[in-house]
């Protein structure tokens with residue numbers, strides 16, 4: 001049984017259909033990347049998987065159980081979510097913020113083990129040195145890593161990452177993606193991440209889901225989805241696929 005199953009998920013914002021009948025599975029230890037143009041429904045899909053948005057049709061299953069029947073705290077113990085945008089109180093310290101990732105486990109206060117796990121999560125994203133800083137004293141890339149650390153602190157079985165490499169310099173992009181790969185391969189975490197960088201998607205994914213206008217345009221292994229004709233139809237721009245480098249670049253000549 002797949003750890004995460006998304007079946008016919010259809011989501012509306014008022015009268016606007018943002019997702020139409022989206023289905024796919026993710027097994028333990030797998031990385032699935034969601035690609036697609038702005039507004040194609042990637043973030044909406046992550047929010048539906050996390051149970052923040054309720055599908056009008058279809059369902060999301062975790063280990064065979066439909067999340068619609070699960071308590072918020074129970075979902076939060078299984079799923080760690082690093083959103084694209086986060087509203088935070090700026091005077092909070094990094095460590096206190098990352099600790100909130102332990103909330104699904106904590107009773108009225110955090111335990112020593114919660115603190116240890118928050119510190120470990122910061123170490124995993126190479127941000128231990130920031131623990132005592134206030135959130136408003138971080139650079140964009142530092143803040144991105146801290147948000148990912150909060151998702152890791154809950155030791156989730158399913159990790160949802162919305163644009164995890166945004167704001168990061170090349171070294172930190174490679175570090176974060178390698179850390180995600182290790183979590184999947186080493187700890188069996190099922191990862192679902194939205195990416196605009198198609199080379200990252202090509203290199204670090206087991207499966208790719210290409211979205212267009214709220215529907216699945218293609219789903220498969222990177223080498224099957226990263227095709228120039230397919231990407232042109234999804235993005236409406238010419239992209240060059242370099243299979244020998246597992247890379248995709250924008251063709252600026254057209």
Ligand SMILES: Nc1ncnc2c1ncn2[C@@H]1O[C@H](COP(=O)(O)OP(=O)(O)OP(=O)(O)O)[C@@H](O)[C@H]1O
Pocket residue numbers: 013016018036037038039040041042043044045
């Ligand atoms: N709260 C909302 N109310 C109404 N429409 C929304 C809401 N959130 C998103 N949308 C619309 O739903 C569609 C899908 O948005 P979504 O954020 O899922 O796209 P995305 O693929 O993640 O885009 P991006 O790559 O720009 O982050 C867009 O047309 C967007 O304008």
